[in-house]
Amino acid sequence: MKIGIANDSAMAAEALRRVIAASEHQVAWIARNGRDAVRLCADLPPDLVLMDLAMPVLDGIEATRQIMRAHPCAILIVTANPQDQPGQVFRALGAGALDVTATPVLLGQADGAAALLAKIRTIGKLVAGAAAHAGAATAGAAAAAAAPTGPLKRLVAIGASTGGPVVLARLLSRWRPPPDTAAVVVQHIDAAFAGRLAQWLDGQAISPVRPICDGDALEGGVVQLARTNDHLRLAPGQRLHYDAHPRDAVYRPSIDVFFDSVARHWERDAIGILLTGMGRDGAAGLLALRRAGKATIAQDQASCAVYGMPRAAAELGAAERILAPDAIAAVLPGASAASGASSILRTDD
Incomplete structure (x- = not known):
């Protein structure tokens, strides 16, 4: 891949250049600020930009937003100590960046370059469209295994990728799952940042947001x-578990895998929601939910940072409704009657 580097630190930029030069990829250009990165994306379009967050003239968040608006390409946030600046990281992801990792020169670990190249390889597969359905769940009709127990009546299953954190924050700041409704989110993000994402969303949402531990039960009134x-x-039995298989899945965690498990094992009302993201993950799973008689929604193109996954769902006929985030919040169970919108659920539990 042709890779652009946007970083105002000469040491960091040189470290990134060396990592790329020692791989099968090539450096397309180096920008010292966000404004130059936006210009170079227009003049010399790269396959991928390694974008720092803190830069003069134009920071990485705004540069990402402008690139995705005018000259879209894959963007990986590569910055010092990303774990210490979760708000900026998630705003950059919301602006359209695909993922985040630490700058190798500042990691102080021999595996820093390997971690960066692994991220680049994964993004390369997404950009090329290779293995778009790798590990995706079969989109066949659900085979219910066991009736749910307990007081829960509904499940809202949400999948998101590129641009997802900011959309999730907006959605969850406008909607509170009622006590009889479980809400589960699968967001494409490195496990190292998932806990931070839960904390950040918890500060934005009306309801508590909690990371899921293996074996946790579905819980009403919170976001898991x-x-x-x-x-x-x-x-x-309404339990949530982690599974390493399929190991060859490009998307980890896979939205398709989760949606398909809901289609198979949840007999009551459910809504599947597929938000912004690159690729096709979640489209087949959303179709499985629809074929199982569940309600399904995809985010509309105008509000998406990347209209990939929702487009794939629309093309498959998997989405009953295509809505902007505020409109999605308005039709969910427990939405304020003042919104004037009716719930998408069709039953009267």
Whole structure:
């Protein structure tokens, strides 16, 4: 891949250049500030930009936003100590960046370059469209395994990728799952940042946001968030488990895997929601939910940072409704009557 580097630190930029030069990729250009990165993306379009967050003239968040608006390309946030600046990281992801990792020169570990190249390889597969359905769940009709127990009546299953954190924050700041409704989110993000994402969303949302531990039960009135690179599955008995298989899945955790498990093991009302993201993950799973008689929604193109996954769902006929985030919040169970919108659920539990 042709890779652009946007970093105002000469040491960091040189470290990134060396990592790329020692790989099968090539450096397209080096920008010392966000404004130059935006210009170079227009003049010499790269396959991927390694974008720092703190830069003069134009920071990485705004540069990402402008690039995705005018000259879209894959963007990986590479910055010092990303774990210490979760708000900026998630705003950059919301602006359209695909993922985040620490600058190798500042990691102080021999595996820093290997970690960066692994991220680049994964993004390369997404950009090329290779293995778009790798590990995706079969989109066949659900085979219910066991009736759910307990007071829960509904499940809202949400999948998101590129641009997802900011959209999730907006959605969850406008919607509170009622006590009889479980809400589970699968967001494509490295496990190292999943806990931080849960904390950040918890500060934005009306309801508590909690990371999911293996074996946790579905819980009403809160938002539960997948927290590992393994795939989240719903098992009979309303328990949530992580599974490393399929190991060759490009998307980890896979939204398709989770949606398909809901289609198979949840007999009551459910809504599947597929938000912004690159690729096709979640489209087949959303179709499985629709074929199982569940309600399904995809985010509309105008509000998406990247209209990949929702587009794939629309093309498959998996989404009953295509809505902006505020409109999604307005049709969910427990939405304020003042919104004037009716719930998407069709039953009267």
